Amino acid sequence: MFVKSKKFKYKALENIKRKRQIRKISFGLLVSFTLCLIACNRTKQDNPANGYKLLIGWGTRPPGIVPLDSLIMSDPFVLADEATQMYYLTGSGGNLWKSADLKMWEGPYNYIEIDTASWIGTQPMIWAPELHKYKNKYYCIATFTNTQLIVDTVPDRYDVQRRSPHILVSDRPEGPYRPINKNFYLPEKWSTLDGTLWVEDGKPYLVFCHDWMQIIDGIVKYVELAPDLSGPAGEPTAMFKASDASWPREMSSIGELTYGMPLDGYVIDGPFFFRTETNQLGMLWASWSDKRYAQGVAYSVSGKLSGPWVQTDKPLNPDNSGHAMLFRTFEGKILLSMHTQSLNPENPGPRKPVFFEADLSGNELKILGKYP
Numbered sequence: 600m601f602v603k604s605k606k607f608k609y610k611a612l613e614n615i616k617r618k619r620q621i622r623k624i625s626f627g628l629l630v631s632f633t634l635c636l637i638a639c640n641r642t643k644q645d646n647p648a649n650g651y652k653l654l655i656g657w658g659t660r661p662p663g664i665v666p667l668d669s670l671i672m673s674d675p676f677v678l679a680d681e682a683t684q685m686y687y688l689t690g691s692g693g694n695l696w697k698s699a700d701l702k703m704w705e706g707p708y709n710y711i712e713i714d715t716a717s718w719i720g721t722q723p724m725i726w727a728p729e730l731h732k733y734k735n736k737y738y739c740i741a742t743f744t745n746t747q748l749i750v751d752t753v754p755d756r757y758d759v760q761r762r763s764p765h766i767l768v769s770d771r772p773e774g775p776y777r778p779i780n781k782n783f784y785l786p787e788k789w790s791t792l793d794g795t796l797w798v799e800d801g802k803p804y805l806v807f808c809h810d811w812m813q814i815i816d817g818i819v820k821y822v823e824l825a826p827d828l829s830g831p832a833g834e835p836t837a838m839f840k841a842s843d844a845s846w847p848r849e850m851s852s853i854g855e856l857t858y859g860m861p862l863d864g865y866v867i868d869g870p871f872f873f874r875t876e877t878n879q880l881g882m883l884w885a886s887w888s889d890k891r892y893a894q895g896v897a898y899s900v901s902g903k904l905s906g907p908w909v910q911t912d913k914p915l916n917p918d919n920s921g922h923a924m925l926f927r928t929f930e931g932k933i934l935l936s937m938h939t940q941s942l943n944p945e946n947p948g949p950r951k952p953v954f955f956e957a958d959l960s961g962n963e964l965k966i967l968g969k970y971p
Contacts, residue, residue, distance in 0.1 A: 653775065654711045654725065656694030664705045667952065670696065674793075674869065674922045675936050675952035678730035678737075680772045684929060687772050689739075690938075690952065693725040695773065701928070701954065702971070710774030711739065711767065717781035718761060720745040727869065727922065730772065731796045733803065738828060739767040739776040740805070742792040750788045751813055756862060759813050761787075764794025764805065766828050779829045785822070786835075789813070793922075796828075797821070797872045799904055803828055806838075806870050806904070811850075817841045817867030819884065821904050836905070841865035844895055844910035846917075847886035869922035875959045878902060883964075885921030888914055890942055894921040896964055915966065918942060925957060925964075933957045934970055 658671065672690035679686050688696040688704060696706035711728070715721045720743075728741035741764065748761035763785050767776035785791050790810040797804045803824040811817035818840045823833040841847050842865045851863045868885040875881065880899040885892060893914040899906050915923075916937070923937035935957040938950040958965040 650715045651712045651777065652715055652721065653709055654693050654713060654723075655709050656707055656725075657692035658694070660707060662706065662708075664703050666703055667701070667954070670704060670952055671949040672952050673938050673950045674727040675938055676727070676729045676924055677926045677934075677936050678732070678772060679926045679928060680732065681929070683772060685772070687730055688952065689728045689730060691726045691728075693728070697773065701934075708773060710769075710776055711741065712775045712777045713743070714778050714781055717778060718745060718748070718763075718783065718787075719743045719765065719778070720747055722746075727793045729795055729924075732772070733796065733798070733828070737769045737772050737774075737776070738796065739769070739774070740764055740794045740796060741767065742794065750790065753813055756812065759790045759810075762790045762792055762810065764791060764807050766794075766805070766824075768828075779827070782830050784824075784831055793869050795870050795872070797904065804904060805831070806872070808867050808870065811841065811864045811866050812862075815864040817865055817886075819867060819870050819882075838904065838906060839897065839908045839910070841867035841886050843908075844886070844897070845912055846888050846893065846895060846914050848888050850887060853887060853889075853891070869924075871924040873925050873959065873964065875962055875964065877962050879962045881964055882908070883915070883923045883925070885923070888917055890917050891919040891944070891947075892921045892940070893917045893919075894923050894937060898963070911963075915964065919947065920953075925959075932970070933959055935964075935966060 674691045676689050677686055686698045693711055694707035695710040696704040698704045713719045724744040726742040728739055731738045743765055745761040749758045750761050751759035767778050769776040790813040791807050794805050794807040797806055804821045805824050806821040809818045809820055819838040820835045822831045822835045825832050847865050849863055851861055866886045871883040873881050880902045882897050885894050894916040896915045897908045897910045899908055919942050920937050920939040923935050925935050927933055935955045939953050940950045941947045954970040956967040956970045958967055
């Protein structure tokens with residue numbers, strides 16, 4: 600029988616420790632590079648006197664009219680504006696596109712302005728912006744990351760940058776959108792993302808994700824807002840965590856499918872609410888599963904934000920697609936928008952927005968097929 604010596608065991612442990620340190624450093628560099636590549640924005644001074652800057656979206660291309668399948672975009676969100684009879688499409692990176700028929704899209708347009716004296720900083724990343732019409736005004740809820748501010752250090756993970764949803768307002772759907780104020784909507788030391796608006800019993804709420812990179816197991820939470828959406832009107836309340844569903848996988852267990860992320864924990868992204876025709880309250884949300892990114896859904900037993908929330912056994916769409924939302928066309932069809940990407944782990948290619956026709960006539964959301 601071969602018995603390993605204490606010296607051999609010590610060297611083995613040291614090698615494992617060294618490999619983990621290398622993976623952590625490599626992961627940090629990969630995340631920084633990828634996020635800058637995907638969501639980083641170039642800025643220009645809008646009005647030096649008041650400190651506002653118009654953000655120039657990542658990947659800006661010459662203005663033109665292009666088909667939907669030529670767009671490259673993560674986290675697509677569509678506002679179907681009845682007043683202008685136009686569809687407005689946004690995504691991570693900060694560009695806006697508009698269309699009259701959902702087929703040909705005009706853009707890109709720059710539509711977000713920031714106050715450089717606020718916590719957002721001068722050159723933030725922009726993730727998952729949403730456009731909502733509420734009480735005759737248009738609001739943009741976007742996640743900003745200030746890479747110059749570190750709010751937390753998680754052992755064996757990484758330094759947590761200042762990241763949080765913020766609400767901007769405009770009189771027009773195409774903007775420009777400016778922050779309502781400089782204040783924090785959520786605790787300053789939290790890393791949060793993917794805010795969405797939901798109105799329940801006449802009260803507006805900001806629903807968001809507490810980032811898995813900070814708390815290991817990502818959690819969806821909500822907070823009541825002031826009537827004019829200018830700030831919080833209460834304390835955040837937890838709804839559920841990513842591991843409550845059976846289909847998400849720990850990032851460290853998926854390996855190459857998650858771009859080599861070696862960290863433990865469960866991702867939770869992109870909350871979006873809907874009601875079926877039977878008045879069932881549902882919430883779309885995304886995580887990582889057996890085939891990389893996956894789109895999930897949960898349903899509230901009480902029909903309220905407070906839940907309890909029941910998770911479906913399988914993802915709504917498991918094939919490297921997600922961050923979905925729903926909107927109604929001017930002709931009355933219910934469409935689901937999400938980004939999709941190849942299942943090839945070695946060359947997945949870019950994320951692209953796609954639309955699916957959806958059915959809300961029963962107690963659960965069903966996808967009928969690709970649109971058009």
